[in-house]
Structure formats: structure tokens, C-alpha cells
Amino acid sequence: MKVAVFNTKSYDKEFLCLSNANYHHDLTFFEPHLSLETAPLAAGYPAICVFVNDILDASVLQTLSQQGTKLIALRCAGYNNVDLEAAQSLGMTVVRVPAYSPYAVAEYTVGMMLDLNRKIHRAYSRVREGNFSLEGLLGFDFYGKTVGILGIGKIGAIVCRILNGFGCKVLAFDPYAKPAIQEELDLRLVSKEALFAESDIISLHCPLTPETFHIIDAHSIEQMKPGVMLINTSRGAVIDTRAVIEGLKSGKIGTLGMDVYEEEGDLFFQDLSCQVIKDDVFTRLLTFPNVLITGHQAFFTKEALTHISETTLSNISDIEAGRPCPNQIKAEASYAVAATASSGH
Ligand code: NAI
Secondary structure (H helix, E strand, O other): OEEEEOOOOHHHHHHHHHHHOOOOOEEEEOOOOOOOOOHHHHOOOOEEEEOOOOOEOHHHHHHHHHOOOOEEEEOOOOOOOEOHHHHHHOOOEEEOOOOOOHHHHHHHHHHHHHHHHHOHHHHHHHHHOOOOOOOOOOOOOOOOOEEEEEOOOHHHHHHHHHHHHHOOEEEEEOOOOOOOHHHHHOEEEOOHHHHHHHOOEEEEOOOOOOOOOOOEOHHHHHOOOOOEEEEEOOOHHHEOHHHHHHHHHHOOEEEEEEOOOOOHHHOOOOOOOOOOOOOHHHHHHHOOOOEEEOOOOOOOOHHHHHHHHHHHHHHHHHHHHOOOOOOEEOOOOOHHHHHHHHHHO
């Protein structure tokens, strides 16, 4: 099928081209994001392939439909950027990649923990400047520490297994977890309050839903151990960033690792190094020496990108052949499902 690929980065092109050897779609790569201005690029393409920050509102979909596009292939899990009702009323099909690699995200999460604890990123800069002092680089042993995992799904479970290997005691809060998981993963299911009170390290792996929106706020921070390490590789809005800044200023939060940020849509996945960042909350976070922020890269492994490409192209083949596609999104998908999906990417 003829596919217009929007928002193409070098790695998207590389992995889609590699996988396409097995699917033989006719791919054309465009660098710009999809928007009302760039939608005309898709004229004559029955399918388009887009990412999380492309705009697929009713007016963009209307333009695409008038130009002959019938299939929207999302190379991500989230679809909160797609007006599904408009797509349905225009007779357009929307497909996505529901999950890529939980190992990628789990391993990255533990990497953030280790780096923050031993301040490896700071040591790296020091040594390059000829500063071999150890002042300020003191860490702690993970062995014997208590780690609280909020959301013990695919990623949370892998984080738990890795930390079990370090000799950590793992607690988890997940209202939907089955009790059997305790034996399976060698952890203890506890209340949210107990997790906050007992954990030396807290790692967030729940989806963003109305229930988990700002689940880390001033009240929950108040309940945590002084000097707690907080890691968020799930979804930015799970954390109330302003409350976390206060927690860092008071010393209640000892270290913070974030791969996601509430307002990341205006920042991440772009090179803004020659521009002034206007988000004062974000720039305040960057001033703390005990904060590590990365731009939503936890998923970014060869395996995950291979899976994204394979699934995207296979979804397109299914629709082209008129086969049922397990990854097709229907307009009636509930808010909770959409929020869960959008939290992946
Ligand atoms: P999953 O669906 O396997 O697990 C999520 C778990 O959270 C489930 O066990 C669910 O019961 C639990 N949960 C739901 N509501 C909860 C609540 N109110 N409190 C506590 N737990 C709750 O999802 P998976 O694959 O483990 O992904 C977890 C999150 O990781 C995603 O939702 C996404 O936000 C994030 N993610 C981040 C990526 C990155 O690159 N930084 C990439 C992919 C996912």
C-alpha cells in the first residue's frame, strides 16, 4: 500500500525500511509533523503513518479523507491525538502498536535509579574536567532497601524482578493485581499509604487515568520517607510537578528521575538547544543537582523499534488484505482505555 510516513526521524526510516523488506509497502517519508498545514503532503496516499505528537483532529482528518486517505497507522500505543469519532464518521480505519518492549522501559528505569544514586552523570562531567573529587557523590547500597512499585503490570513486574536480584525488598500498590503475584514476584502488595511510608525508592508504572492523575501530589509526598528516591518513567501527569519541586526544596524528595513530564508535548523529541525554553516549571527542575530528566527515551531500544515497525507494517497489511486487525481502534474505546494507551506513548 502507498503510505505517507509523517514526523520521520532517522531511526523511524531505518527501522521501517528494514521491516518493510517483508511487507513491500510503498513508503514515502516526510519530516514534518502532521498538521492542517502539512496534510496536503498526503494527497493521493491511501494510508498515512504517524506518531504520538502528530495532530489528527477533525479538520486534519477531513482534509486527509478528501485527499483519499482511508487508513491511519499509528506507530505508537497512544491515540489521544486522534479524533476517533471524526475518523469513524469519515469511514477511516485507525490502527496502533499496543505495546513494544516492557524490558526496554524496565531496564531504563533501573538505570535511572542506579545513576541517580551513585551520581554517575555528575561524575562523568567532573572527570572530563579533571575533577576527581568524590565530594557529593556518596550513594547507598541497593541491597536491603525497600522499593515501592506503583502499578505492577508488564513493566512494573520486570522492574521488580531486576530489583529482587539486587536483594531489595519490593512492595507494590496496584488495585487490580491478583494476590498470587506476591509469590510469583516475591513482593508484598500493600496500600498506597504503606508504600509511601515504607519505601526508600518509589517507581511509578501505572497508566494515566483519572485515578492516577497527580497520584504523587503534596499529600502523598508528605507521607514519604525523608530523602526518598522518586522515579517516573510512566506518564508525566501521574506526578504533580509543582508539588515535587516543593518536595525537592524541602529535602523530602532526595532524588528525582523523570523520563516523562506533564507538559512534554511542547518539548520532547525535538532539538530546542538553540531556543529559549519558556516552561518555567521545567526549567526550575533542571536547576536541581539531584534531578535527572530525560526526554521520553525509556522505550528507545532496537528491539522496541523493530517491534513498532513490524507491527505497524503488519497492521497495514491486515487492513489492505481485508483481514481482521487485532490492533484496530474503535471509536467507542473508553476514556480509561484511551488514557492507558496514551500513557505508553
Ligand atoms: P500495564 O498495563 O501492563 O501495567 C499497568 C499496571 O498499572 C496494571 O497492573 C494496572 O492494574 C496498574 N494500575 C492501574 N490503575 C492503577 C492505579 N490507580 N494505581 C496503581 N496501579 C494501577 O502497562 P505497562 O506496559 O507496564 O506500562 C506501564 C506504563 O509505562 C504505561 O502506562 C506508560 O505510562 C509507561 N510507558 C512508558 C514508556 C516510556 O518510554 N517512558 C514506554 C511505554 C510505556
